[in-house]
Amino acid sequence: MNVLVCVKQIPDPNAPGKLDPQTKRLVREGVDLVLDPGDEHGVEAGLQLVEKDAGEVTVISMGPPKAVDAIRRALAMGAHRGILVTDPALENSDAISTARAIAAAIKGQSYDLIICGTESTDGSSGAVPAQLAELLGLPLLSFAKKLEVAQGKAVIDRQTDDGYDVVEAPLPAVVTVTGGINEARYPALRGIMQAKNKEVKQVGLGDIGLEGKAGKAALTQEVVDATPAEARKAGEVVEDKGEGAKRVADFLKELKVI
C-alpha cells in the first residue's frame, strides 16, 4: 500500500499572518514557517496505513524552495521520500494551479491513496483536494474523522452537521482528514537525523509539462483590495474576587435573557 500525502508550508499559525498592503500577498519575511499542523494528521494517517500493511509514504508539496523544510518535517515523522514542486512562475498561485501542479507531478507514481488535510490553516479555502480528485478522475472521501482501508476500498466516517456518514470508495481515492482523526506523532531525534538522508525530488513546471499552464500564466482571480475588518471593541474585563458569577448573571439579566 503506497500513500501520497499532500502538505503545505505555512506561516506559524500562532503568529498570525499579514498581507503586504501593496502587493496584497502574504508576508513571508520574518515569519516562522512550519508544516501546517492540519497536514501532520495526514502524514500520521499515511504512516499508520503503511505500518500496518507495508509500503511507502511519499510527501508532496508545492511552494518556494524553502518549503523543503516542511517536507523534511514529514520525513522526520517517518515518511519515506518527498517531492517538491517549485518554480518562480508558481508564486502566488491559486488553488487550481496548485492542484494542476500536484496532479502533474505525481503522474507515474504508484499510489493507492492520496491524503490531504481538509484545508490549509492559513488560506482555509479547502479547494485543492477536490480539484486534485477531479483532475485525476478519482473519488474524494472528504472530512474523514476515521479512515480504514481493506480489500481495495477505503471507508471513512465523514463529518456532518449533526453526526457523521459512513462513506466508501474504491482505491485509488483521495481522502481529506480532519484534526480529530489521530494524534500526530512528534519526530524523534533519530527520525530527524534519518530525514536528512531521505530523497526529496525538486521539480519545476517544465519538468512536469505545465509551462504556461499553471501559476502566474493561469491565474483565475486577482485580489484587488485588502482592508482591516472593523474590530469588536473590548468591553469591561473584571477579575473574579468571588463576585464574578454574580456580575455575569446581572449582565444576563440586563440583556433580558433571564
Place this chain on the structure above:
Amino acid sequence: MAGVWVFAETVDGTPAPVVLELLTKARSLGETTAVALGPGASKSAATLGKYGAKKVYVHEDAAFRDVLATPAVDLLARLVEKDQPDLVIFGMTYDGRDVASRLSARLGTALIANATDITSKDGGWAIVSPMFGGSLLVTTVPKTKGPALVLIRPKAVTAEPATTAAATQVETLTDPVDTSKPVARVLRRETEKASGPKLEDAAIIVSGGRGLGAPENFKMLDELAAELGAAVGASRAVVDAGWKPYSFQIGQTGKTVKPKVYIAIGISGAMQHTVGMKGAKTIIAINKDPEAPIFKLADLGVVGDVHKIVPQLILEVRSRKGK
C-alpha cells in the same frame, strides 16, 4: 441581466438554511435559478421560489443523495454549458465545498471560497472574504471566462423572502445519472443527538474550551445551558481532543453562529475559533488567563477559575429566574 445560480442543497425536500441566505443574495445580483437535486427536490421548489428563484431545476435521482459530489458536478457542468450563467453560488458546507471545487477544476473557472459578500462590479463580480480569522477583508475579482463559482459562509447573509412574488418555473430533469465511474458512496448516516436548541438557531450559546480541564467538566456547561435554554458549543481544541463530537465545533472548520449572547468558558479565543462566533451580538468570556485574546472581543470578561465561577453562575441564574 446577469444569470445567477444557486446550488440548493435540500434534505428530503427541505432546503438547507444556508440556501435561503444564498437566494437572498442571489436575487439582488441577477435573474436567479436554483438547482435542487435528490429525492424530494421538487417539494423544495415552492420555498426556493419564495426566496427569489425564478426558475428551479430539479432532479430527483437518489444518486444525488447517496453519492458524494460527482453526480451533481456532472449535471451542473452540463447545465452550465447549456445556459451559461454568470455566477454560481454555493454554501460553504461539506457538500457545497466538494461540489464547487470539483466543478471549478472541470470547467477551469475561478473558485472563491469563504465569501461573505458579492457585489457586481464593472460588469463582473467583486467577492469579499475574511482572512486571518476575519481580521482582514480581502476583495477578489474572478478573471476567467465562464461562470465564477463562489462559496458563501453560512450566516453571512440574513435570509429574507422576496417581496415580489413571481411565478416560479420548475423544470424537472430526468437525464440518466452516471455512476459507473468509481465514486464515493454513502453507506449509512449516524446522528449524534444533542439536547436543547440547535447551535445554528440558538439565541444563547454556552461554549467550552481546553480551560475546562477535562471532558467531564462539560457537564456543568450542560447544566448552565439548561438553565438558560442555551445550546452548548465547543472549540476545536476540545473536539480534536475527543471531548465533544465535531457537531459541537464552532469556528473556521466548524459552525458559524450568530446568537444574541455567546458565553465562552475556558476558551482562549484563537482566530480559528473567533471567526465562527464574533458575529454574536454580545460576548461574555470567563478565562483564567488575563491575556487570553477572547477578552479583546468580549463585552464582559471575567478573569478567574471556571471551576468556581460556573457552578456559582448556575445558582445565580437560577435565583434570578425565580424572581
